[in-house]
Amino acid sequence: MTLAQARLLAESGDLPAAAELFAEALDDPAPSGRAQAALGLAVVLEELGEHDAARDADWTAIETGDPEYGPRAAYHLALACERAGDRGAAEEAWHLVVSSEHPAYLPAACLALAQLADDDGELETAVGWWEKVVATGDEQYTPVAAHDLAQRLLEQGQTARAQQVLAAALRATPPEGYAYARLAVAMGLTHLEQAISAFTAAMDSTNAPDVAPLAVELLARTLPLRGRDGEAEEVWRRGLSDPLLADQVAARLHREPPAP
Known part of the structure; x- marks a missing residue:
C-alpha cells in the first residue's frame, strides 16, 4: 500500500512526501518490492535535484537483482549520468542495461554505447553496437542505428555493405514519417558514391x-x-x-x- 501511496503522491506533485514513503518502502524484504521502492525514490530525488542520493537509490534497485526494476533503474541511472555530463558513470550504467538483456531497454543501451564508441573514434566497437541494435528490430532505435552505421560504412568506402544495412532498415520501417525519409536519403547518398566511382572509371x-x-x-x-x-x-x-x-x-x- 505504501508504494501505491507514494506513486500517487509523486503523480500529484508532492515529491517530498513521495520520497518519504518510497524510503519507507525500502524495508520491503522482497527484492521486487525493494527494487520498485528504490527506483521510485531515485526518480523523485532526481526531480528534486538530489542527484547523488538519486544515484544511490538507483544502485539500491540494481543490486536487488530484480529482472524488471533492476534494468529500469540502470536505464534511469544512465540517463541521469548523461544529463550530468558524467560520461564514465553513464557508460557503466549502459553496460549494466546490456548485461540484463531486458528487451525494453537493450536497444537504447546498445545505441548509446555505439555513440560513445563513435565519439572516441573506436569505429569497430561502434559498428558492433550498431549491429546489435539493428538485430533487435526495434522500431524506434533500429532506423537510427542503421542510418549511423551506414554513414560510417560509406565513409570507409564500404558502399555495398552500407546499402545492405539501409535496404533492410527501409523494409522494416513504415514509409511515412521522418525515419523512413532519413534512411531513404542515406540510401540515395550511397548511390551517388557508386555513381562517382563509375564516372571516375569511365573518365580514366x-x-x-x-x-x-x-x-x-x-x-x-x-x-x-x-x-x-x-x-x-x-x-x-x-x-x-x-x-x-x-x-x-x-x-x-x-x-x-x-x-x-
Whole structure:
C-alpha cells in the first residue's frame, strides 16, 4: 500500500512526501518490492535535484537483482549520468542495461554505447553496437542505428555493405514519417558514391575517348552533391587540359542548364 501511496503522491506533485514513503518502502524484504521502492525514490530525488542520493537509490534497485526494476533503474541511472555530463558513470550504467538483456531497454543501451564508441573514434566497437541494435528490430532505435552505421560504412568506402544495412532498415520501417525519409536519403547518398566511382572509371578509361567528355561532366556535376567542390573543379581542369577532350569538355562546362 505504501508504494501505491507514494506513486500517487509523486503523480500529484508532492515529491517530498513521495520520497518519504518510497524510503519507507525500502524495508520491503522482497527484492521486487525493494527494487520498485528504490527506483521510485531515485526518480523523485532526481526531480528534486538530489542527484547523488538519486544515484544511490538507483544502485539500491540494481543490486536487488530484480529482472524488471533492476534494468529500469540502470536505464534511469544512465540517463541521469548523461544529463550530468558524467560520461564514465553513464557508460557503466549502459553496460549494466546490456548485461540484463531486458528487451525494453537493450536497444537504447546498445545505441548509446555505439555513440560513445563513435565519439572516441573506436569505429569497430561502434559498428558492433550498431549491429546489435539493428538485430533487435526495434522500431524506434533500429532506423537510427542503421542510418549511423551506414554513414560510417560509406565513409570507409564500404558502399555495398552500407546499402545492405539501409535496404533492410527501409523494409522494416513504415514509409511515412521522418525515419523512413532519413534512411531513404542515406540510401540515395550511397548511390551517388557508386555513381562517382563509375564516372571516375569511365573518365580514366583510355579506350573510350568518345565517352570521356560526358564522364567528365557527370563526375564534375555529381561531386558537389557530396560537398566535394574542389575535386569537381579539378575534374573540369583535367578535362580542359586534355587536347583530345578540351573542346567537348569546354562546351559541356559552359552550356546553359536546362530550364525547370
